[in-house]
Amino acid sequence: MNNQDKLKLSQSLVSASEKELSANSSISHNPKRRALLGQTLAYAGAAGAMGLGAKSALAQNLPIPESNKTMGRPIPPEDYGMPSKYESKVKRRRTDVFVNRQNFSDWSMTPLASQLGTMTPNGLIFERHHNGIPDINPDVHKFVIHGLVRQPLEFSMADIVKYPSVTKFHFMECSGNGLTDWLAPKSKTVQQTHGLLSCAQWTGVPVSTLLEEAGVLKEAKWGLAEGADGSAHARSIPIDKLLNDSLLVYASNGEMLRPENGYPLRMFTPGWEGNTSVKWLRRLKLGTEPWHLRSETARYTDPMPDGKWRQFSMEMEAKSVITSPSGGMTIRPGVVQVQGFAWSGNGKIRGVDITLDGGKTWREARLEEPVMDQCLTRFRYEFKWDGSPMKMASRTVDSTGYVQPTVDDIKKVRAIVGFVQHNNAVFPWAVNPAGEVTNAIG
């Protein structure tokens, strides 16, 4: 497109925008007109008409900010940069629902309400440890493949990084995400209700590459992945998951894993519960059956209505949550921007609906690009709030057609007793006439 064509386009945009402003209409509630105008323009128009943004400016006398009049901070000889001091509240945090008297078998959560885009910075990826964070020197760390293989193999980190690597964008979620808030409000913020969730660019070697080198024997049907941490955390993983898409990951978001995220090597099982992505990985043993380890008997199992417990339910099914406005925030009457994340361990996010009336009626939210497989997807929705009490929630559907259930839906097929895993239920926030947003589960 040449400059002249572009100018014509920009003129037509201006005219359309003027029409919007003069009509002072709420475009996002008028699907027919939105379709006519085209999406980008409609959003811009909506923003303007709904008073999202700008104030009229007297541009002749722009004030010169102080920062333009002074020299800034110089560059040090070498450094590793940190966030602005104005962002100091954006931190990982432990649970505040109960007092965990030790902090070795513990977790800390990602501040989802502050996350922008779709990736979680390495410093904010959630943590879950069964016996603290080990200190592992990558120069001495070894990873061994053994059991039902033609030839047991030992790899140093220097060996592993030489193999062709793959780089994938994926969310990771702890199966215990939301376990404190099934039946009644316990947590205040979305960091506490949903923060055992992060998303990153993971880099590593396909498990299949190294298994092929070791030679998988015919009888091998499961792998035992074990960590070099103080709990020797381990999980049994089916051979098809290992060969299909599992990775031996050594980097996240462009640099070596952080110590708390498995440095120098972890298993990564896309779309599956976080604890199967075993950190500080030291061995993978192939066998004929699962090992029925502590983390697949005493932990990470699902109580069923008949009193039995289901093992090996490792897929993280489709889920979504509104991150803004969310618990602890206060809104004012007028235009409200709803934002949140949706994700599925089984594919892409197809759509997200929003309710403002506790599930009676639903309206479609916009998905923001990029919409990637097994990744956080951001959604937005705008409306005008008149100050009446509300109950807001999001509900997602993924590319398999699976619809995010309510707690009542889940109760029909599972028992909700104790520290229950796999809470992917629709999650409501209440708003009172003062605009205060609170957890409204149950």
Place this chain on the structure above:
Amino acid sequence: MNNQDKLKLSQSLVSASEKELSANSSISHNPKRRALLGQTLAYAGAAGAMGLGAKSALAQNLPIPESNKTMGRPIPPEDYGMPSKYESKVKRRRTDVFVNRQNFSDWSMTPLASQLGTMTPNGLIFERHHNGIPDINPDVHKFVIHGLVRQPLEFSMADIVKYPSVTKFHFMECSGNGLTDWLAPKSKTVQQTHGLLSCAQWTGVPVSTLLEEAGVLKEAKWGLAEGADGSAHARSIPIDKLLNDSLLVYASNGEMLRPENGYPLRMFTPGWEGNTSVKWLRRLKLGTEPWHLRSETARYTDPMPDGKWRQFSMEMEAKSVITSPSGGMTIRPGVVQVQGFAWSGNGKIRGVDITLDGGKTWREARLEEPVMDQCLTRFRYEFKWDGSPMKMASRTVDSTGYVQPTVDDIKKVRAIVGFVQHNNAVFPWAVNPAGEVTNAIG
């Protein structure tokens, strides 16, 4: 695929892998066979046959590492994580080619040899400042659109984040990247020769959204973007670039911009030289002509053979560099893994060739997924080094068909005098019989 089918597949993979091992052949030099076997397997086979990785392990008596016997570091109440102490050398660094006696108008470079995957962590994104890093409080920062618009507008940061955002993966490169090393070796490492280059997930609002709200007047052909820093750095940007794909960015890699990267708001012009992505952005003024600012007359221009200087050459053309092995490293005879990055401001990377003999012969490197538009793309190539002296380099071609030039190619159309910008030339590393890798430009 069910488990049984998968097992069959894994068996066929094992057989193929065994054939590779017995043949002890170098598959990556045998394209026909590689095609037959399929890519993933061929690479795995190549790795095994070429001895990239594993040692045979006596798996019966696996040693238990110390970290399995001790409790790890507990989780603090709240934190923002940092890299492992074992990664402390991975830092941004200033130039070591000459002594810059002040560090206000300065730059620091990304450690590309340590970057994994394709994204640069926020703490390592390169810096270039014209008067240091300003301290800007986002609660008081204002962004103004004025000049040839229907209605001048002023936005707070709280306003801007309410607009529908987009999230894009893009490289960013300083037009001065490589300016010290056109004609003779000056820099030792790839951090010094090519480190004014980073890649991130950028989140913000399309400039077009806010321009449409202000109303672009017919006469507007250029925009003046100005920063709130001590140099009031500013650039003229054509209206079509602003409307097509430029963003008002407030976040990188999932969190608010770091202070040194423009906190709280910057222009982002995908594929264009970094200085047009004006940081600490405080205003955008539309006009009929470019402003011929200091940064488009005294700086950021290209000397031509006829003695004139070219202005406004802002696209960053296709370029690539080998990051490993690279300057300062030492290799040993045997299998050598070549890795590097390729990128283009004009599209996707189509291919990368490698020479080991100073450009006489070229072989195709593998591109690693994801290959994204205007993004860093990782390439790999393996070969067996016999200890003879070598001159290695990479050369890329992008999706427009543009081939990365040599310095000699560039000399035919431009003059190389002074601090010359836009060095996208093929860059060679020499290897001596001791395996020492050094800058071999010129």
